Amino acid sequence: MPSLPMSTCEINQDSKDSTDPQESLEDHAELIGSAKRRVKDETLEKEDLKKSRVEDELEKSKEETKPEINEPKEEPEKPEESRSEDGPTTEEYIIDCSPSPSAPFEHRVVTTKSHQITAYYTINRDEILGGGRFGMVHKCVEKSSGLTLAAKIIKTRNQKEKEVVKSEIEVMNQLNHANLIQLYAAYESRSDVTLIMEYVEGGELFDRIIDENYKLTELDTVLLIRQITEGLQYMHKMYILHLDLKPENILCVSRETNKIKIIDFGLARRYKPREKLRVNFGTPEFLAPEVINYEFVSFPTDMWSLGVITYMLLSGLSPFLGDDDNETLNNILECKWSFEEAEFTDISEEAKDFITRLLIKSKSWRMSASQSLKHPWLSDRSLHYRLHQKKNKCHSTHAPPPES
Secondary structure (H helix, E strand, O other): EEOOOOOOOOOOOOHHHOOOOOHHHHHHHHHHHHHHHHHHHHHHHHHHHHHHHHHHHHHHHHHHHHHHHHHHHHHOOOOOHHHOOOOOOOOOOOOOOOOOOOOOOOOOOOOOOOOHHHEEEEEEEEEEEEEEOEEEEEEEEEEEOOEEEEEEEOOOOOHHHHHHHHHHHHHHHHOOOEEOOOEEEEOOOOOOOEEEEEEOOOOEHHHHHHOOOOEEEHHHHHHHHHHHHEEEEHHHOOEOOOOOOOOOEEEEOOOOOOOEOOOOOOOOOEOOOOOOOOOOOHHHHHOOOOHHOOOOOOOOHHHHHHHHHHHHHHHHOOOOOOOHHHHHHHHHHOOOOOOOOHHHHOOOOOHHHHHOOOOOOOOOOOOHHHHHHHHHHHHOHHHHHHHHOOOOOOHHOOOOOOOO
């Protein structure tokens, strides 16, 4: 396979709600004592009564010591994990499921303005944050507030291309989620449309995949994929398909954390169940089979791309990448991929199962975003504990050889 170019457990024993054994034994002892006294000669009654009182006192003192003898026997009933050096949560690891930092502004419903953008923003054209088929993204500062933002300048040669950008704006106006990049303003000129957006500084997720020196563990990948899935779950609940999900379209909030934002809604479409949607665009190695076959697309189309991203993050390899686009597309149509590469040797079976449930040719059999979030790989704290202990680095075969 070619490599990329590019909880606390509360132990509630309820004291077993057990009846104190000493009460039943005392009652039993008293019954025996009274029976004995009835058969004694009346002339010895007083003496026997004295003896029985002494016996009762002795019996009582013995019974009082019994709970102390029995107490240690109850100890082994406690679960193993509750008596470890690290406390009751030793066998579980709670991953950081807190949301990504929100945009430094409230969600906005944006319409394009025809004002001169340079009157309101200073755009640093020398600092390029990213780029693609649409144009370039630059760092910029709002003059009135000093707020640092990102300016996505999209070249538009005609009205049709302007409408495509306005469709992207309409989609972003509907999306208000911490894992989705937020739109601040939009400006239109004769030759381009500029989208002013939330700025994040951690770079593309793609950079972490290809960086052999970046220590990306399987547990890191769990965190990243969980956030992407949460973003997709929100989009799908809003009936919006991304349709261009890939590592280049996922930004890291910072270089120190695993918090992410999904970006680039230029190919996103609103899903209308009564209107069968077909598309003929996207990046070849991330395309789902239904896109290549020009069949109807829906929510599972994004889930296929999630499976490809997961595979890439865990191995540093692209599951369907061929020597050219045609070979790549044929590999996808044949659903030709495997875990045979050495990079998957130390990857958990749960991770492999997660991918297997997404990279399915028939879209109706793929996990949804909500189902994915419930999958053990993303939700099982015991598994996360094992991964935390293991701390295995993904792409392990890429690591430098040990010093001799």
